[in-house]
Amino acid sequence: MKRAILSLVAAALAGVATACSPAPPEQDKTGPQAAGDWTRPPVIQRVDRTGSTLVVSGVAQADGRVVLRSDDGAAFAASADSRGRFEIRLPAPAARLLLRPETQVGQDTAPSPDQLLILAGGQGPVVVLRPGGATRRLDAAPALGAVDSDGRMRLASGRVAQGTDRVEVRSDGETVQVAPDAAGGWSVMLAPHGGPDQIQVDGRDFVWPGEAPASAGLSVERLESGWRVRWPGPAGASQSTWLPDPAGP
Structure with missing residues (x-):
């Protein structure tokens, strides 16, 4: 898992001097599969x-x-x-x-490569988990949708309104300007931190609680600020994901 997230760091930083932009979203090819002998995963x-x-x-x-x-x-x-x-x-x-x-x-x-996680019977977060990559939320979520970590690096990600030019992310004394993709999705690598750590996205403060405790399989904790998950990846690796709650009324 460390190697996977570190590879993602290299890809995210390549050619970028002062800001990190999200990887392009997967194309939604809705037509029949192109000629070839491979099968498209869902x-x-x-x-x-x-x-x-x-x-x-x-x-x-x-x-x-x-x-x-x-x-x-x-x-x-x-x-x-x-x-x-x-x-x-x-x-x-x-x-x-x-x-x-x-x-x-x-x-x-x-x-x-993805896993679908449904919490609280579908009334809590519903997310697509990807080893070494950013968690994709399918439920109503704040601008900071998730923080993924492998113990060495953290990957913050989320979604803002389409047409937003820049997302400002502050963490551990650093400020980064991120350019969202066409759908409003963004992601950025954060420096390692033992937690808790305050993360500010577009003026809203979030408190990352730190990594989920080690677990042999799936573990889910309901915290005051959201949900903290430890989930199994390939080859026995595991990844920690924090899912902040939406803003209150």
Whole structure:
């Protein structure tokens, strides 16, 4: 995990003198898969709650079968249409649920590098986790949506209104101006800190509580300022993610 986040640092800093800009978002290719013998893994774009049902939607390999697998062996599946669009309905969990998406086409299986985490039965944060990368929130979130950490580096990320020119991020005595992408998404590397640490984004103060304690598997803590998660990555690595609460009324 350290190597993954450090690689992300190099990519984020390449060619940038005074500010860090987010990596370009993944293209939403909704047409049939281009010629080739590879299968496109699913990209989860939305999770909506309707009563006691969650609807997970996104895009994957055209006409492929999309499966969401949990650690307890449960699986939820649906077929993508000719444009790759899919919708999977599942019962809202009583508490938390971690799902791993994959696409199946014949004998081929294409697992996604992402994991879908649903907290508080879909009434808490709903996020897409990516090892070594920025967490993507699908729920209502403040300008600072997440802080990911591997114990050495921290990656802050979030979303602001489309058309925003700059996001100002202050942490540990440093101020960084970040240029959001076309959708308002942004990310920036922060210096390591033992925590707690005050992070200011566009004038709002957040207090990062520090890394989640070590855990063999998924651990979730409800804190006064948000949610703190320790989740498993590839090859036995793990990553800590803090999800700030939206602003109160």
